[in-house]
Amino acid sequence: MTLRRFVSRRGKPVEIWCDNGRNFVSAAKELNSFLKNNQQSLIDFATHEKIKFIFSPPYAPHFGGIWEAGVKSAKFFIKRAMGNSHLTFEEISTLFAQVESILNSRPLHPLSTSPDDFLALTPGHFLIGRPLTALPSPDLKTENLTTTQRYARLEQIRQHFWRRWQKEYISELQLRTKWRTNLAKLNIGDLVLIQEDDVPPLSWRLGRITHLHPGPDGVHRVADIKTTRGSIRRPVVRICPLPKAEDLQC
Known part of the structure; x- marks a missing residue:
């Protein structure tokens, strides 16, 4: 069944x-x-x-290392987001469906090399042919909810899971290298994921690098990024390059 x-x-x-x-x-x-x-x-x-x-x-659990790691990460943050909450079958089914949507919304690879294309390939493309989206909802991070506000409590759990899980996913994309070397391999036109605080679930801010600012030692530590909302400037430690075709072949 x-x-x-x-x-x-x-x-x-x-x-x-x-x-x-x-x-x-x-x-x-x-x-x-x-x-x-x-x-x-x-x-x-x-x-x-x-x-x-x-x-x-x-x-031989290592034979399923890729998906087992994803399952482990999701279970880890679901457990901490739910805490001691008592949910009905319908509520927990709704929560798991929303968690599934969050996991399948993560950016994997640029869809094209066009400098004006800010879309990335996601697991959602393989499921429904387009990126997954979510209904807008108010930020409930700081709200003290009672046990009778069950729908709001469910949304608060979802937002809690999103904040913790997407930070871990971004940290996995970032290369932890010494700042004195240029191992990040950032290039003009690369599609990057911008690390932002307090973004709603399923919102991944993507942009294309338009200019790199090297320091006196020649190492790039600041970049100008073109997004759908305009051009912004961010330090390299706040941006995450998505894997390119040559990286996947390696």
């Missing part, structure tokens, strides 16, 4: 990777027994549906 729900929502996948349930601690025995007894039936179903079903080797 889980697989059928996934296919109904996202379409039929070409490949499915399964970690054999080894990441489940309390239910590891039951899940491992289920997979052992039903693995062939799962593979037969996938073969009939022309889906390639791939099982990771036991005790």
Whole structure:
């Protein structure tokens, strides 16, 4: 039923990777027994549906390092954003759907090399063909909400998750190198993500570098950036270059 729900929502996948349930601690025995007894039936179903079903080797979580890291990061911040909140099934389903939207809105790669194109490729493009957006809502960061204000409390949790998760994502894009070297490889025309404070969920401010300002030692520490709202100037430590084609090939 889980697989059928996934296919109904996202379409039929070409490949499915399964970690054999080894990441489940309390239910590891039951899940491992289920997979052992039903693995062939799962593979037969996938073969009939022309889906390639791939099982990771036991005790090899690093085989799913990329998606496991994403799951770990999301779970870490969801737990801290929710705290001891008691949510109904509908409320937690809504929260998880909004968290899913936040994760799938992250910029991955420039869509083009045009200096006037400020759009980036996101997971949302693969799901719906365009960037994911969110309904506008007031900033509830400093509001003291009561237990009866459940809708506002849910929105406050979402905003809390967004603030913490997007900061971690930006920090992963930034290269922690010594300022005396030019290892950042910033060039005129590069699409960059601008680190801003207090931005609403799913709002990623992107821009193109128009000018780099080197210091006396020749190292670039300030850049002029063209955005949809005009030109701004930011220090290099506040901008995050998105991976380029040559970086992905490496």
